Amino acid sequence: MSEQPIVVCSFGETRDGLPAGAEEVLHIGRGLAQTSGAPLLWVVLGPLPERAAETAGLFGVQSLHQIDDEKLKMNSSDAQVAALVAYGKAQVPKALLVHQTLEARSVAPRVAAQLGGAVVMNGISVSPIGENFEITASAYGGDTRAVYEVGPGPVLAFIPNAAIPEPTSADPVAAEPFTVDLSAVQERIEVIEPACFDGPRLDDAEIIVSGGRGLGSQDNYSLIEQLAEALGGIAGASRPLVDDGWVDSSHQVGLTGRITRPNLYVAIGISGASQHMAGCSAAKTIVAVNRDPEAAIFQHARFGIVGDALEIVPELIRAASAG
Ligand SMILES: Cc1cc2nc3c(=O)[nH]c(=O)nc-3n(C[C@H](O)[C@H](O)[C@H](O)COP(=O)(O)OP(=O)(O)OC[C@H]3O[C@@H](n4cnc5c(N)ncnc54)[C@H](O)[C@@H]3O)c2cc1C
Incomplete structure (x- = not known):
């Protein structure tokens, strides 16, 4: 049993008490953790969404970590990158999984580069091949599928569209704070006002x-x-x-x-x-x-x-x- 974890990272937009796309990526993370015999960790940046602890239990997360800091409250990408790089260095994950939101498009490649791993965007599914991973991704604007084999420690961004089976009930996982010193992060983008849309989604x-x-x-x-x-x-x-x-x-x-x-x-x-x-x-x-x-x-x-x-x-x- 490998001790290197599979890590699901969530940050940015929340919806119905959860980070956007968290359940879809946790579902993929759980499958990958089971097939590679690795523990599943979930790290959430910023304030803890209401349903995070309960959802962590439902998807078999071993540890739920929260990195909170004033600099993460405005969804600023330099702070998000610094927090995930520090977390990645501490956990040395087999793979980091994110949901491909608009923010993730700019964060995931930078985290991968700083951790020395590959990045694959537009992911649909993933499976382990020995120490490596085979990831199927949407390519050419969705017209075709590309299959990549990448080495250990990649950052994989998913746009899952398969239905998630109803998770079995389980006890919530209490969030543990994970401290990262972000005082030296100089944010290069100032968010003046986050975009907000009030209508039904x-x-x-x-x-x-x-x-x-x-x-x-x-x-x-x-x-x-x-x-x-x-x-x-x-x-x-x-x-x-x-x-x-x-x-x-x-x-x-x-x-x-x-x-x-x-x-x-x-x-x-x-x-x-x-x-x-x-x-x-x-x-x-x-x-x-x-x-x-x-x-x-x-x-x-x-x-x-x-x-x-x-x-x-x-x-x-x-x-x-x-x-
Ligand atoms: C990288 C990339 C990303 C893209 N992302 C998106 C995306 O997110 N979403 C998206 O939608 N597209 C996206 N596109 C564009 C996509 O390729 C198509 O061009 C687009 O979806 C076509 O829109 P449409 O079906 O409305 O128009 P058309 O392809 O022009 O089809 C119009 C249809 O209406 C029918 N029709 C015409 N008159 C009538 C009538 N009176 N009554 C009934 N039927 C009629 C025609 O038979 C035809 O089938 C993307 C393209 C690229 C390259």
């Missing part, structure tokens, strides 16, 4: 109705909003609608937008490009409306309607409002 939505370029014009996007409202869901969009300024970027579903996992995803006038599907393929049920019977979205959809969105969506709104 696509990431947590049970029902999403998304519109694509097939809507034809910005005015027609109101049909998407009406159908979303009638179904009790949230309106999303493909990237061209965001690029053209029809809706703001908080609506974008996909590889470079939000990664969603609703029960119902209704895609209207969306072709089904791989980069869009990266943000919705974990939906339980996909319904597509498209006038092209050969559109790729129909390969993913459980139910499909071939026809003009501008004729079909008003009927769906009527039916949903009546029901």
